[in-house]
Structure formats: C-alpha cells, structure tokens
C-alpha cells in the first residue's frame with residue numbers, strides 16, 4: 112500500500128487549499144493516509160497545533176481549526192475510498208475531486224494544544240457521487256470532537 116499522502120496525489124491546481132494544500136505555505140498542510148487497525152480500514156492524519164491556533168484560552172485549540180482538520184481529512188478520505196473502490200491508484204486519470212457538501216461537528220471537550228492530534232476517518236457509504244464520512248479528533252486517547260461529512264465528487 113502506498114505511503115504517499117492522499118493530498119500529495121492531488122494535481123497541482125488543487126494543491127493550494129488552506130487546510131491541506133502542499134503548495135500553500137500559510138496553510139495547515141494536513142497529510143492523510145490509510146490506517147489498518149484490527150477490524151477496520153480507517154484513514155488517519157496527525158496535526159500538532161501551533162500556539163497561534165488557540166481559541167482564546169491559550170490551552171485550547173480553536174474550533175475552526177478542528178473543523179478545518181476534519182474537513183480536509185474527510186474530503187481526502189472520500190477521494191481515497193472512491194479510487195480504491197474503482198481499483199485505481201490515487202491521482203490517476205480521470206481525477207476524482209471531492210468537495211464538502213455538508214459537515215457537522217460535535218465538540219465533546221476542549222482540545223488541548225500541547226500534543227499531537229489524531230484525526231481518523233471512515234467512509235461508511237459511497238453511493239454515486241456522494242460519500243458519507245465519519246470523523247473523529249482525539250489526543251492523549253481522549254476523544255475531543257466527532258464529525259459527519261457528506262462529500263460530493265465534482266462532475
């Protein structure tokens with residue numbers, strides 16, 4: 112299985128995203144991968160907040176940051192799952208480009224700043240152009256946020 116980040120397979124014109132674009136020096140540059148656990152195939156990404164990612168209370172991360180991480184990990188997971196379902200390597204033509212149609216986030220507890228965050232994704236349904244992705248963000252084995260995304264493949 113490829114160790115290339117999903118986002119590193121995006122064509123150059125899609126590499127400027129604030130959350131995950133490799134060509135955006137001011138962005139978060141999130142990287143997502145397949146992650147095989149005991150019984151399920153998840154996707155995974157890690158991110159360590161910088162001090163300026165705080166939500167006002169210096170110890171806690173900004174909620175918009177958390178939503179951004181779930182957003183970019185979700186669309187990347189949808190694309191990876193769609194390529195896999197077609198038996199193709201990511202980035203091969205014709206390009207599959209997913210965007211967020213809807214994203215709901217539940218903030219379960221304040222997210223501490225000092226540690227690496229783990230973002231997990233699971234594509235629970237792929238139907239036509241639509242993917243449903245379950246998302247979570249945790250640190251120190253504490254679940255801090257969960258999300259559900261509908262991502263849609265562009266025509």
Ligand SMILES: CCCCCCCCCC(=O)SCCNC(=O)CCNC(=O)[C@H](O)C(C)(C)COP(=O)(O)OP(=O)(O)OC[C@H]1O[C@@H](n2cnc3c(N)ncnc32)[C@H](O)[C@@H]1OP(=O)(O)O
Pocket residue numbers: 121122125128182183186190206207208209210211212213239240241261263264265266
């Ligand atoms: C490879 C490179 C990839 C790079 C990706 C980087 C992504 C970074 C993450 C983002 O921030 S994305 C940016 C935020 N999102 C947007 O700006 C998307 C804005 N919305 C749109 O462009 C359109 O509304 C959209 C493409 C999502 C859908 O419009 P379409 O006209 O193409 O599709 P249509 O309305 O026919 O819907 C297709 C299916 O999706 C469903 N759908 C659309 N919007 C929905 C919604 N909000 N909730 C639930 N389902 C929805 C719709 O019901 C339908 O389902 P069925 O096929 O079962 O009938």
